[in-house]
Amino acid sequence: MVEKQYDITELLDYIDPSILDYQEWVNVGMALKEAGCMASDWDSWSHRDIGRYHSGECEKKWNTFHGSGTPVTAGTIVQMARDNGWEPPYTGESRELDWNDTIGTKDELVVIDKNWVEGKEISEPDSWNPVEELIKYLDILFESTENVGYVTESWEKDGKYLPTKGNWDRTAGELIQQLNGCKEDIGAVFGDYRPEVGAWIRFNPLDGKGVKNENVTEFRYALVESDAMDLDKQNAIMRELELPIACMVHSGKKSIHAIVKVEAANYEEYRKRVDYLYDVCKKNGLVVDTQNKNPSRLSRMPGVMRNGQKQFLIDTNIGKESWNEWKEWIESVNDDLPDPESLESEWDNLPELSPPLIDGVLRQGHKMLIAGPSKAGKSFALIEMCIAIAEGKKWLGWDCTQGKIMYVNLELDRASCLHRFKDVYTALGWQPKNLSNIDIWNLRGKSVPMDKLAPKLIRRAAKKNYIAIIIDPIYKVITGDENSADQMAHFCNQFDKVCTELGCAVIYCHHHSKGGQGSKKSMDRASGSGVFARDPDALMDLIELELTDALLKQEINKALCQVYVDWLDKHVPDLEPSQDDMCSQSVMQKLCEKHLRPDVYKDMQKDLFIAEKAVKQRTAWRVEGTLREFPKFEPINLWFDYPVHNVDRIGNLRDVEAEGEKAPWQRNFQKKKSPEDSKKERKISLENAYEACGFNGQVTVQNLSEYMGVTEKTVRNRLKEHGSFWIDEGNVGRK
Structure with a gap:
């Protein structure tokens, strides 16, 4: 079975x-x-x-x-x-x-090892006083005003004696009073019983109108009986389980009848608690007779004989004092938590730290969350990470340990996902030498809540030796209310299970909450409960930067200049423009017009169009981190050139503000700069532009115009305002 x-x-x-x-x-x-x-x-x-x-x-x-x-x-x-x-x-x-x-x-509720339980012998009482035992039984289980059900008469069927409905018309107080005056004759109080059969009693109080479940007035006790194992073994297991037993009765045959406190408020709660009680008993080796679940059930009455054997009280009020105390103990014993350890014993033999997966950011076997708004390219960033780990290369400038990785795709259709991997490989310019290190689990339309997905994932990932599993995105598998701390703590615990069972890192992404994020700390931007930000060992947060027209114009100039340089290198290799010329869109355009054949110049226009379009589609992002295992890193600025992110190594994005960095009232009502401050800023901007354009030769008004993103007329006005520069036929110099 x-x-x-x-x-x-x-x-x-x-x-x-x-x-x-x-x-x-x-x-x-x-x-x-x-x-x-x-x-x-x-x-x-x-x-x-x-x-x-x-x-x-x-x-x-x-x-x-x-x-x-x-x-x-x-x-x-x-x-x-x-x-x-x-x-x-x-x-x-x-x-x-x-x-x-x-x-x-690993089974819950298992407290003892049933294979190692030693039987605890049961001894008949040396001096048996049946009336005292029965009085003690009634006094423990009932209030004096509560009706008691009992049976002394039986009838025979197929050679087996069965109890009748019995009686239920007297209270425990009345019965005890009559027993005290019965002169050791229990039959005078309860009625004569057959000594070969014994007698029965109901352990929950009744309303005095019948003996069915609906006649039970208090769902106080449940019967635990097992007749499939030795009495000594039953006795030992019940005691080791610390069952909250009010009365333990020898049945006069091959079982113990334990009257266990369940203290239920109603029948529905009674059923649940009895199911739980029987489940604990069974899992710990006590095979319980499940036909005894009824709250109106009969049990063996102590103080009577049964076929030459005594039905007697073995013990009373043993185990835990109450149901709640017992249940808490059962679940605490079985909580799977490690015991506390002494720091002194480990001081000179500290365990090795898990090796880094992403150097300076995340260790193997730990958790990382990537958070950001839509259009941040979070999925592409995760695919880039997959490829970097598979190939053992850098991800956003960080070295990655090479190994096998699983990408759990919950959002994209299978074809789109596979194409994205190939597109990213191509855009990165990397040779796909280790494709066998990447496994993709496509679950779009088939995802299940994380508490159901975790065991399925573990089963499929077992023995695959993954060093990381990426889950993208988690909103597809969230269980419960994402704003509820306790529900999200339970949800995040599923990632711990995956990490623990597989010994690999788990990396997942989530979206930002609504509204501007620039004024928030990085760990407060993820949507939902703060558990999201505080649970992972590393949080990488992406926030968009607000590009100015001047910066965009500068980037377009740079991109177009590169196209001109590439076409001149290909078709006029002997021509060597100066470094200064290669920074000027207009100068490079004139050189191409002069040196390229008309048909070649016409063909180049397509590349110019593509380059300008790519810059206009480009977005800028800042990555901030909150790390548990490593020092905080300086924010990293990125260009998202679909389909990959490129680190801004030049520093053009260093001073760009994040989207929503200022509150609306600050943006709308911020104090205007004084004329002196504005003049000073224009002066510094001009001097910086002059230094940048003059690193390899003559500076021109046109150079300055393109670099600063303003018209040539504005450049001339600012040179004149500054007073320390001269202009001669478009050339600029210091006085």
Whole structure:
């Protein structure tokens, strides 16, 4: 039989009763009964098929299931669920599970090793006082005003004695008072019982009107009984589990009846707590009789004889004091957390740090978040990173450790994703020598929440030796409200599971919140809870820079000059323009007009158009980082030249402000500069332009105009205003 480590009723969510034939429907019911479930579980599931559901039919059919030599087991439901998309939780093994395998990850709720439990002997009391035992039992379990149900009469069926409904008309106080005066004759109070059969008692108080579940007034206790193992072993496991037992009764035969505190507020909570209690018992080796779930269930009455054996109190008030204390203890014992360690013992033998994955930014086995707005090219940046790691090259200027990487694509269709990788390789100018280091998992339209994706990912990535897994983007797999700290903490824990199970880094990207981001700190820009920024070991944040017209004009001039230089090198290799000439669009244009054949000059226009268009489509970005393992780095400025990012090594973007860096009121109402400040800025700007244009020869008005992004007339006015320069037929010099 399969050892379940999941709730078999949860698998019914994957099975639609309306698509099953009659025999398949019956098989589900038989499997549920074999697994210890209740008829109500089958009935609740069957009710989903409104067209064929008939009230009472499930219970009637349930009572005809008496088992057989070849029973229908829980495996039937498992297979049906798997056929409809359910997958067993990951076990750490990258193989198909056998029916005899334990299903699930490292089991929760396991407190003891059932294979190493030593039996604890049970001894009959030396001096047995039945009346005192029964009084003690009643006093512990009931308030004096609560009605008690009990049975002393029985009837025979097929050679087996069964209890009648019994009595429920007296309170615990009345019974105790009568027992105190019964002169050791329990039968005088409860009625005579058959010594070969014994007597029974109900452990929860009743309303005095009947003995059904609806007559229970307090859902205080549950019965734990096991008759499938030695009494000594039962006793030992119950004690080691610290069950909050109010009374432990010897049944007079082969089982212990433990009356366990569950302290439920209502029947619904009672059912949940009993399921939890039985689950803990089973997982720790105590095979519980699941027919004893009812809150109105009968248990063995202490203080009577049964076929020559005593039904006696073994112990009272043992284990944890309450249900809550016991449950907290069970879950704390099983929390999988490491024990504290002494720093002194590790001081001279510190563990090695994980080696860097991205030098100065991220270690192997750690987590990194890349955040940014739309159009920042985040996916392209991640693809660039994939390629850099696969080829062992630099990413945005940082050295990367070479290794195998998986890219989890949640957003792009398969063709677009594959083309992007090839486009980025081409734009970077790198030879694809290590394509085998890159695996792509295309999940567009097939993504599932991260808590469901994590085990699937781990199973597929096991034994692949990835040093990094990239998930792009995470909004596709977010579980819960991204503004909820506790829900996002649970979500981010899934990345920890992947890191821990696979020993690799996890890198993922997320979008910015709405509104201007320039005035915010980098770690406060990601949308949703602050958990996003504080959870990863490295946060890389991209924010757009506001390009001025002058800077764009300067970049266009540079791009066009490069086109002119390339065409002259190709067609007029002997011509060697000066460095100064190569910085002037107009000068280079005139040189090309003069030295290139008309047809060649005409062909060049296409490249000029493409170059200018590329500059106009270019965006500028600043990368800021918040690092846990490394010192903070200076912000890095980038040009996003589709489809790759290029670091601004010249420094043209150094002083450019980020988009939204100033608040609206600052931008609209900032104090105007005084005439003296404006004149000083114009003076400094002119001097810087003169120095830049004069590094290799004569400076001209035209050079200055193109460099500063203003008209030649403005240049002449500023030269005159400055007073320290002369102008002679377009040439400029210092006085």
